[in-house]
Amino acid sequence: MTKNVRVRFAPSPTGSLHIGGARTALFNLLFARHNGGTFILRIEDTDTERSREESVAQIIRSMKWLGLDWDEGPDKGGNYGPYFQSQRLELYRKEAERLIEEGKAYYCYCTPEELASRREAMLKAGKAPRYEGICRNLSEEERKKYEAEGRKPAIRLKVPQEGETIVEDIIRGTVVFENSVLDDFIIMKSNGMPTYNFACVVDDHAMGITHVIRAEEHLSNTPKQIQVYKALGYEIPEFAHVPMILAPDRSKLSKRHGATSVEEFRDQGYLPQAIINYLTLLGWSPPDGEEILSMEKAIKEFSLERVNKTAAIYDVKKLTWLNSHYLRELDLDYITSETIPFLVKKGIISEEESKKRYEYIKKAVEISRDRAKTLDELADSIAFFLRDVEEYEEKGVRKHFAKENAAELLLKGAEALEELERFDKQQAEIAFRSLADAMGVKAAELIHPTRLAITGRTVGPGLFDIIELLGREETARRMRKAARWIKESGNLTKAGGEN
Structure with missing residues (x-):
């Protein structure tokens, strides 16, 4: 590639960053x-009604x-700023006025009500609604008359009525649009704000953008932008x-399919490494078909030519599988540090206590993370290390506590642990197996009720x-507590103990 590549991600700040937007940003990066x-x-915030600072x-x-770290933009600056469209309005006005002077654009005084009425009439007549160029050739006298009425004009681009606009797309190939379906569209609204199709072209040129990589839904805008x-x-x-x-049922992805925003996934305990890995494979694949991809490898292998033309199917099961891999491997x-906020949020431990007991929490994470799929799940799975057991799993009670000798086994198991000279997992296992034999x-029959x-x-x-x-004391205490609970609960064998 001969010229210096410059690409941009240009979201409108009307909501959260969703999976689709994050994937577009990633492919650009x-x-x-x-x-x-x-x-x-670049933040495209010219929609004043919908754009939000938050x-x-x-x-x-x-x-x-x-x-997804950018080289130029908000918080970074750069030689092509400002990077908020709302701060670039003078540039759009200047370029729109240039088009007026060159006879390539014109003032349109049609009111929204008039346009809506014409649109309705066209639909009734079975025609595709389009602007018919009513203000395209206004005389100076007609213009002054409209202005005397207090009408504020929009600016429309003069679009060729015949011929074709051809889009050469790196992914989709050659796409042809008939100019007859393109009307003279508005480039500056009557309130002085630019439209999307105008502002993004002016900005992409001013910022030296060489490649516009964006979602397929923008393909229909491309002939207008050309x-x-x-x-x-x-x-x-x-x-x-x-x-x-698309969603698994091939419908448009929406809230009903579960989490769709990046922050929702973060709050559910997904790791950024897993999300990036997943998004990389959503519509693209490396030459070797590898599923586990670091950002470094993805950068080395990435090419637009390997991006699929067909829709990518959103599969949260695959994301969860990737997340469990990174939970084990990172x-x-x-x-541990990523799990602690979930422990704090759930009230399992305070932030202050988490600092004092960090090494203990780390050990709990180490022996538990192989089974967890998310940080949220991992926090739940280690909760018993940090607070006492208040209740026992119902199916476990029926299966393991309902046996006649369950309480006795727990009490003798606690004694066996207390009598050990050296306390560690190897000695504990030897003691349990010796007790079972005796x-x-x-x-x-001893291991299962002890776990519960x-x-x-x-x-x-592993138990x-x-x-x-x-530790010896806490384990023995909990075993005695459970034995007491079994005795106080009456005849659990009637609850349907399973053998």
């Missing part, structure tokens, strides 16, 4: 880094959390429209890892 280019973040903050926060490029005499960048992301201190029962007694659950990390970490 990967393309820029692969080609030694520049990645720009959405700007949320988008920036989400991108930083994901590691007309703006031509009218302004700008060089047209290369376009790449990435496929849509640095233990990192996973009492003429299978080791499982000290964790409240029937599944979890003897748990016993070692909980």
Whole structure:
């Protein structure tokens, strides 16, 4: 690639950063880094009714959390700023006025009511609604008459009525649009604000954008934008429209399909590394078909030519599988520090206490993370290490506490642990198996009720890892507590103990 690659992600701050937007930002970043280019973040906030400052903050926060770091943009600056469209209005007005002077655009005095009436009439007549160029050739006298009425004009671009506009798309190939379906569209509204199709062209040129990589839904805007490029005499960048992301039922992705915003996934305990890995594979695949991809490898392998033309299917199961992989494989201190806020949020431990007991929490995370799929799940799974067991899993009670000798086994197991000279998981296991032999029962008949007694659950990390970490005194105390609970609960065998 000969010219210096410059790409941009240009979200409108009307809501949270969603999975689709994050994927678009990621593909831009990967393309820029692969080609030694520049990645720009530009906030398109000219929709004054819908743009929100909190959405700007949320988008920036989400991108930083994901590691989608930009080279130019808000918080960074750069030679092509400002990076908020609301701060670039003079540039749009100047370029629109130039088009008026060159006879390539004109003032339109049609009111919204008049336009709506004409649109309705066209629909009734079975025609596709379009602007018929009513103000295209107004005389000076007609213009003055409208202005005397207090009408504030919009500015429309003069679009060729015949011929074709051809979009050469890196992903989709050649796409042809008939000019007859393009009306003279508005480039500046009557309130002095630019339309999307005008502002983004002016900005992309002013910022030296070489490749416009964006969602497929913008493909229909591209012929209009090409007309703006031509009218302004700008060089047209290369376009790449990435496929849509559909729900598993192939419908449009929405809230009913679960979490769709980056912050929702973060709050549910997904790791940024897993989300980035997942988004990388959503519509693109590396030559070797590898599923586990670091950002470094993705940068090395990425090319727009390998982006699929067909829609990508959103699969939260695959994301969860990737998340469980990263939970197991990433640095233990990192996973521990990421788990602690979930423990605090759930009231399992205070922030102050988490600092004092960090090493203990780290050990609990180490023996538990293999079974967890999210940080939220991991926090729940280690809760019993940090607070007493208040209740026992119902199916476990029926299966393991309902046996006639359950309380006796727990009491003798507690004694066996207390009598150990050296207390560790190996010695605890030897003691349990020796006790089971002495009492003429299978080791499982002691192991299962012990697990339930000290964790409240029937599944979890290895029992003897748990016993070692909980410690001799706490393990024995919980076993005695459970034995007492069994005795006080009456004849549990009637509850349907399973053998």
